[in-house]
Amino acid sequence: MRILAICGSLRKQSLNLHLLQAAAELAPPGTQIEFFPLHDLPAYNGDEDNATLLPAAVKALRAAVEASDGILLASPEFSHAYSGVLKNALDWLSDSDSLADMPATSISAAPNLGGGVRGQLALREVLFALGADVFVHYELLVRSAKQKFDADGTLSDADTREQLAKFIADFAEFIRTKRARVPV
Numbered sequence: 001m002r003i004l005a006i007c008g009s010l011r012k013q014s015l016n017l018h019l020l021q022a023a024a025e026l027a028p029p030g031t032q033i034e035f036f037p038l039h040d041l042p043a044y045n046g047d048e049d050n051a052t053l054l055p056a057a058v059k060a061l062r063a064a065v066e067a068s069d070g071i072l073l074a075s076p077e078f079s080h081a082y083s084g085v086l087k088n089a090l091d092w093l094s095d096s097d098s099l100a101d102m103p104a105t106s107i108s109a110a111p112n113l114g115g116g117v118r119g120q121l122a123l124r125e126v127l128f129a130l131g132a133d134v135f136v137h138y139e140l141l142v143r144s145a146k147q148k149f150d151a152d153g154t155l156s157d158a159d160t161r162e163q164l165a166k167f168i169a170d171f172a173e174f175i176r177t178k179r180a181r182v183p184v
Contacts, residue, residue: 001172003033004068008075008086010039013153015109015145016074019164022155023072023107026165031172033072036064044091058092065093070103070175071132072168077110077119090126099127103175105135107167108142109149115141135174140167 005020024033040057042048048055065071075082093099104127108116120139127134140163142148148157155161 001031001069001175002067003031003070003072004064005033005035005072006038006086006089008073008083010085015149016076018149018153018155019107019109019142020072020074022161022164023168026161026168028169028172036061038085038089041089041092044088049095061089061092062096062098065098065102069179070171073106073123074108075119075123077108077114077116080118081122082119090130094130100131102132103135103178104132105171107140109145110143111146113143115143117141133178135171137170137174140164
């Protein structure tokens with residue numbers, strides 16, 4: 001099973017990137033988490049959203065989504081929403097039906113006690129609007145995240161590691177269940 005991980009932060013030491021890296025480390029056997037960086041994705045332009053003008057980075061994003069069994073998003077929270085970088089990526093996916101029926105979920109890490117809950121709620125609404133099959137079993141919010149990662153960006157908090165491992169295993173099972181229901 002292939003899960004595509006997309007981080008809504010461009011920072012090299014992003015807490016959300018570190019959280020996705022921990023998810024990849026803790027994924028159950030048979031589950032591979034691959035990363036798609038958003039650094040080269042141009043700003044959405046509807047005039048370029050066609051077969052002849054589509055930027056190479058957008059083609060790569062759509063191909064990565066197409067080759068995946070599920071999508072795992074992580075984003076910092078800005079102004080009670082998720083990042084503009086992630087919104088831009090979702091805009092590029094909006095007209096392509098890339099996320100239609102695609103199992104998707106989000107996780108977040110934040111230095112405050114909110115943990116990114118408002119950003120996750122806003123992101124969930126967009127995923128629903130794009131037709132994704134949103135995993136809403138429970139949310140994974142890493143609150144006071146700076147204390148839960150070591151200086152190298154490794155998730156060092158045992159309780160959070162356990163919660164993340166369970167979350168990823170549950171999401172992988174959600175994907176397996178959805179794929180089992182799809183007629184061949």
